[in-house]
Amino acid sequence: MSAHTVIKHTQHTAGLCRYKFLFxxxxxxxxxxxxxxxxxxxxxxxxxxxxxxxxxxxxxxxxxxxxxxxxxxxxxxxxxxxxxxxxxxxxxxxxxxxxxxxxxxxxxxxxxxxxxxxxxxxxxxxxxxxxxxxxxxxxxLRPELNASPAPHASPQRSYTVEPKYPEHAYQNGIEGWVWLEFDIDKSGAVTDISLIDSYPKKTFDQAIINAVKRWQYQGDSKTLPYYNRSLLYHFTTFKGKQYEQSFKSQQREYNEKISDLIDAAEQGNALVQYYIANWLSSEEYNASRLLKYHWQQANANSELLLRSAVNGYANSQYRIGANMLRGEYGKVDREKGLNWILLAAQSGFANAQYRLGQELLNSQYVDYAPNKALTWLKAAAAQGLFSAKRELALLLFELKKPPQQINEALNAALAVDSEHPQLLLLKAKIQAVSNKPLAAQKLAASALEEARNRNWDQSNIEQFIATLP
CATH class of the missing domain: 1.25.40.10 (Tetratricopeptide repeat domain)
Known part of the structure; x- marks a missing residue:
């Protein structure tokens, strides 16, 4: 047996590993x-x-x-x-x-x-x-990356507000992206936006959040409400006239950095693989245009995302799972999708823990398990994820858990958003169960007013008010 058999550090070749910090x-x-x-x-x-x-x-x-x-x-x-x-x-x-x-x-x-x-x-x-x-x-686990996305019933955006490119980022030619998830209620309004990840951190976050809050969707009872809508929004200076020529002027500098990116990805750096997958999902980055010289296949972003997921990166595992639940890889595959999300959840990724909790609360599937869902929602809420805190309070009430548990969860969520319509409605329901109809009416009225202020659906609140004496 040859003594020269060496371990692999890339996806394709064997050899000695080299490493350097990128810049x-x-x-x-x-x-x-x-x-x-x-x-x-x-x-x-x-x-x-x-x-x-x-x-x-x-x-x-x-x-x-x-x-x-x-x-x-x-x-x-x-x-x-x-x-x-x-x-x-x-x-x-x-x-x-x-x-x-x-x-x-x-x-x-x-x-x-x-x-x-x-x-x-x-x-x-x-x-x-x-x-x-x-x-x-x-x-x-294995997704069919070459398959065409399955037809997927989802609401269509009917009103869009484009985010404003932050002036300091635009003037300095800074590019990046933001990954959001949000819910869409019965009326087509965007609710409860959750920031999952962004690059560079905090540069573009508020700009896209402010815009998405004003988006409107339309659909029917089959598509609305819609939960966990995913958005990877790209901010690129290539969109602006001021930087139309930046590709040529920056090409030499970019080539050096791109070479480092390629080396890191091929050596098995899961984080870099994830970032490159995000860059390759847009045609408009100067960087992505150079990266495509190396990764020329049409689904290169999905391939790299999978490599990052298989390489243990929770963000990538979660997105692969969410994509499979949506049928991005040929068909909706709930079992594989949940397996990937479970892997990310077990790694401590709060959004995956929340999503897993939500999926286990869907009674139309055989994996319906409210007690397991409760465990995952508690884990995500403990990390400060607002959507998990909100869902945890609602679930504890639905499962008729002890009032102390319900109130603790509710107060933790209200500490983040003290006027959230769903939370105010829950508080009103608690008062109604406690035989305090006047307090329930007052809280429900506040919930209704706040829902109107946010242009959110008010039907559930109105239905509850109709049951009060």
Whole structure:
């Protein structure tokens, strides 16, 4: 067996890992917490931290990361972080081959040819398949990225206000994006906007939020209300006449930075893969126009987003899951979509925890589980996510939990938005249950007035008021 079999640190090639801090365009990326991914695991490996590397590769293997599977095989072959075990090495190389790595198949066959007894090899492989297999990944997680999006009934935007490009960002040629989710009520009004992520942080957030608040949608009873509408909005200087020529003047500088981006993505940096996926989803960035020289396929953004998700990045896992729930990859796939969202939720991603809680409250599906939903909503609310705080208070009331629990959750949500119509209505319902009709009437009237001020749907409030004596 060759002593030169080395671990993989890219999605395609084997070799020694190199790493350097990126600059300029990438500086904000590395101000975030760096989570375990293929690159960090590879760094641990090359620094001799084999047990830590083995642990990280194992986590990535169960996400379907073929390179991590290959690397576990290498470590078993050479006894790095584990006892040297050719049977285990054979099993993991064979599994990596199942995931599409042809050189892994060659190595597995070489191990088999050099073994006097092939039975232990087959036993190890069959035992591994009971824990992890490509068939399992295919059935539980793998999206069909090349498929056309499924027809999806959704409300159509009938009134739009374009966000104002922040003056300081425009003057300095700063580009970026904001990822939002929001609900649309029965009347077509946008409610409860949630900021998921943005780049650069806080530069464009308020501009898009102020605009989206005024958007209006139209639909029928099948499409409204609509929950968790996702929006990735791009702010690009390419849109402005002042920067029409910036592509040529900045091309040399951009090329240097783009080269660093490509290196980081190919080495397995999940965060960079996620950011590039976002940039590639728009044609209008100067940066994205250069990135497309390297990633030329039509669905490159989806491919990189999946690589980031398989590489353990929760933001990407959540978006992949949400896309599958919407049928972005050929059909609506609830099981796979929820599996990806669960992975993100287990990583502590608050929006995924909230979404999972919401999905488990949908009684039309067999996975309906209000008590599990309660657990996930509590987790998201504990991280300060307002939509989770709101939903938690409503659910506790619906499940007839002790009044103290309901009031604590309600007060926590009201501390964020003291005049939220749904919360004021809930407070009115609590008063009605407590046989305090006058207090209930007063609170319901306040809820109705605030709903009118926000141009939100008022039908639920009016229905409740009609039940009061």
């Amino acid at each position: 300029g365009l990438l500086c904000l990326l590395f101000m975030s917490d760096i989570r375990a991914d293929l690159l960090s695991a590879t760094l641990d490996y090359h620094q001799g931290n084999f047990k830590e590397a083995q642990h990280e590769f194992q986590k990535l293997a169960y996400l379907g990361n073929a390179d991590a599977i290959y690397n576990i095989a290498v470590m078993n072959l050479h006894g790095q972080g584990v006892e040297k075990n050719k049977a285990q090495a054979y099993a993991w190389f064979s599994l990596a081959a199942d995931f599409g790595l042809l050189d892994a198949r060659d190595t597995a066959m070489l191990i088999a040819r050099q073994s006097n007894n092939k039975q232990p090899l087959d036993d190890a492989y069959n035992a591994l398949l009971k824990q992890l297999s490509f068939q399992w990944y295919d059935q539980q």
